[in-house]
Amino acid sequence: MRVTSFVPVAVSVLTTTGLLLGPCFAVADSVYSSVDLVSSSEPVPVLDMVNGWDGPFSAGEYAYADARSQVGVSWSSGQSEADLGVQRYFVEWQQRWHYDLSFSKGMSRYYYSLEQGSDLAADEVLALDARMLVARGIRSGAQWQLDSAALGLAGQWSVTPALTVYRVSEWQFGSLSGVAEGGESETASASLDYHFSEDKILDYDVDPNNGWGISLDLASEWSDGEYWRVAVQLHDILNRWQLADSGYTDACINFNSPSQQVCSSTATASGKSGQEDYVARLRSTVEVAVEYLPWQGQILAYHHGDYDRLGLEKRWQPLAGIELGAAVYSTAQVGVSLNSRWMRLAVATDDIRSSLARDMDVSLGWQFHW
Numbered sequence: 001m002r003v004t005s006f007v008p009v010a011v012s013v014l015t016t017t018g019l020l021l022g023p024c025f026a027v028a029d030s031v032y033s034s035v036d037l038v039s040s041s042e043p044v045p046v047l048d049m050v051n052g053w054d055g056p057f058s059a060g061e062y063a064y065a066d067a068r069s070q071v072g073v074s075w076s077s078g079q080s081e082a083d084l085g086v087q088r089y090f091v092e093w094q095q096r097w098h099y100d101l102s103f104s105k106g107m108s109r110y111y112y113s114l115e116q117g118s119d120l121a122a123d124e125v126l127a128l129d130a131r132m133l134v135a136r137g138i139r140s141g142a143q144w145q146l147d148s149a150a151l152g153l154a155g156q157w158s159v160t161p162a163l164t165v166y167r168v169s170e171w172q173f174g175s176l177s178g179v180a181e182g183g184e185s186e187t188a189s190a191s192l193d194y195h196f197s198e199d200k201i202l203d204y205d206v207d208p209n210n211g212w213g214i215s216l217d218l219a220s221e222w223s224d225g226e227y228w229r230v231a232v233q234l235h236d237i238l239n240r241w242q243l244a245d246s247g248y249t250d251a252c253i254n255f256n257s258p259s260q261q262v263c264s265s266t267a268t269a270s271g272k273s274g275q276e277d278y279v280a281r282l283r284s285t286v287e288v289a290v291e292y293l294p295w296q297g298q299i300l301a302y303h304h305g306d307y308d309r310l311g312l313e314k315r316w317q318p319l320a321g322i323e324l325g326a327a328v329y330s331t332a333q334v335g336v337s338l339n340s341r342w343m344r345l346a347v348a349t350d351d352i353r354s355s356l357a358r359d360m361d362v363s364l365g366w367q368f369h370w
Helices: 003-027 046-051 105-116
Strands: 028-041 062-076 085-103 124-146 156-180 188-196 211-223 228-255 269-280 285-292 297-304 307-319 322-329 334-340 343-349 359-369
Touching: 028 046, 046 062, 085 105, 085 156, 105 124, 105 156, 124 211, 156 228, 156 269, 188 269, 307 334, 322 343
Parallel strands: none
Antiparallel strands: 028 062, 028 359, 062 085, 085 124, 124 156, 156 188, 156 211, 188 228, 211 228, 228 269, 228 285, 285 297, 297 307, 307 322, 322 334, 334 343, 343 359
């Protein structure tokens, strides 16, 4: 699908949603805003992935971050909680930053040596896959109450599909494979397949238009109301990013005449560069929470690509309407949280010093009801 056909489809989706949900704005009963970040970096602290690899280093194989800020409104359909069908609607504006990097340990050692201006101790295998974008868009959806009894389940079961249409301002998608020779860190050979809004590798000058994206999320929750609650969230389960006039480079790179060449080039780099329409996709994210209600304790799982995490959380209610939580994770993170009817705050990190944290989550939000 080219961008000329994608844009009308995206506009049609939002227009149809607006026609269906528009009358409900008259009974809007909640406005909310939130900022959410999940981040993990194996080779260096998370902040060093942004500011330069100057801190402690260990060879790793991924770096991941998904950050979102949103402002929205929600409203009730007017049905009681016992009724089947749509319970609530919501519409929100969202800004999103997504970084998903997978690489060989040799690649991380090679890049660190470049950053430090040091020699490589041995030959290294280079491999990198990158999926990164910055986008903003409109997200809308509805919570549906389903007939759990029809499936032989007690309690209540709901599903919440949500569709987001994005305008993409920045992107980097590509792969690199090759070898780097021990000694001078700039001696390397690699093949590169790369699409971008700004060339971070060879500085090829491009002036692309903004792209478009569409992504489907799905949340589901079941509880028997007495012992168990199970919640599942699927992000980007279906997604497509149409990047018109994307810059691209398909090239062979040989720095400093390496003796081991994975491809042939007539100069430092040879191949082709230009601009073309490009379609990209992100890897999906899965979140699962299983809570035992009498203990107010739950098991948490998070999965995205190469990043996996398990956690245990315990919650308390010291005052009416106030909930405190504490959690530990397989990533060596310790988390604390505070929730009330009006706001929520949760922080989880593997190091209280933010400059050294390699796994760091932050969630802050408020909600006003009337």
